[in-house]
Amino acid sequence: MTTTVEPVLHESRAYTAHDHTTCINSALERATVICQEKGQRLTALRKQVLELVWQSHKPVGAYDVLAMLSKGQERPAAPPTVYRALDFLLEQGLIHRIASLNAFIGCSCPDTPHAGVFLICEKCRTTRELDSHDNIQNLKNAADSTGFKTSKTLIEISGLCPCCQEEASDE
Amino acid sequence: MTTTVEPVLHESRAYTAHDHTTCINSALERATVICQEKGQRLTALRKQVLELVWQSHKPVGAYDVLAMLSKGQERPAAPPTVYRALDFLLEQGLIHRIASLNAFIGCSCPDTPHAGVFLICEKCRTTRELDSHDNIQNLKNAADSTGFKTSKTLIEISGLCPCCQEEASDE
């Protein structure tokens, strides 16, 4: 029995035109399975928030989610509603928080918990999650070799994505 | 002519008992020289804010600075006063911002601008700046090899400092 893990989303697609509904659907399906396996409840609200976070490959603020969630509703949602859902998704490893932007982004490979390395475009905000296990490990080693005991690493790299570099050189 | 650079503050002292006034005075003197050399104005206010940020080896919030600054004043300072001073100090590389804590900490080697790697104790909040040029370079290389153009790196490592590890094992 070989239940092969779904191939990891190629995050580089974040930079190119693509059928983004595939990204969303894939993320939602995967989240459903992951929560089932862990006995966690991916409620309608949580799923909806996850979907909203996945509306783009750019980090989304909690209040953006709140606004989208409330759109067309008779009674708009309140902040705790969104923050609680985001907290749940963070705990399950389904999204990451981008501290430098106070924003959230869907995790592109949520199957195993991990610290992310994020490449954040300063121009278009498109953010790609890099698989940099080795670099993280090296950092941890450097930290721990000083007597520190690492529990979490936060790495956010700002700069220009390939597309925005091109545009810059066009001028 | 060999105007040797002052030895870098040994940041590991952050974890041990030490004469902290030395840290503060050294930071202030160094800042004075650096600003002179760059033709920047380290005004009384800015110097005072820098001193307040340096009151400990823990990141300090802007509103903490604000409170300390206002203490005993007839009329308390307003947020922009502090944020402007902090912005100046950030620009001059005299302090760093810790995004995961929304707080600021004095830079332990401000002579040359650099991205920091911070070891943040989750228990006592003591934060040490690590000199990890190689690790940062590796990360940059990893990022740039994907076509990204890095301009800034943000690395914050949370965990337990040596002291707090000992205390934890005492129980």
Next chain:
DNA sequence: TCAAGAATGTTATATTATATCCTTCCACAT
């Protein structure tokens, strides 16, 4: 069917940060 706990709703407030406009100060040229 009921009880316990999880999830969500609701209201209020805390915390962090910025916009805007006005006044004061300082370096420099006249």
Next chain:
DNA sequence: ATGTGGAAGGATATAATATAACATTCTTGA
């Protein structure tokens, strides 16, 4: 020495992000 322009700081208001506390509803399993 005096005026001038720009930088710095004061003051007021408000934006943006996040949480506390408590009430209600929903789910699940005994």
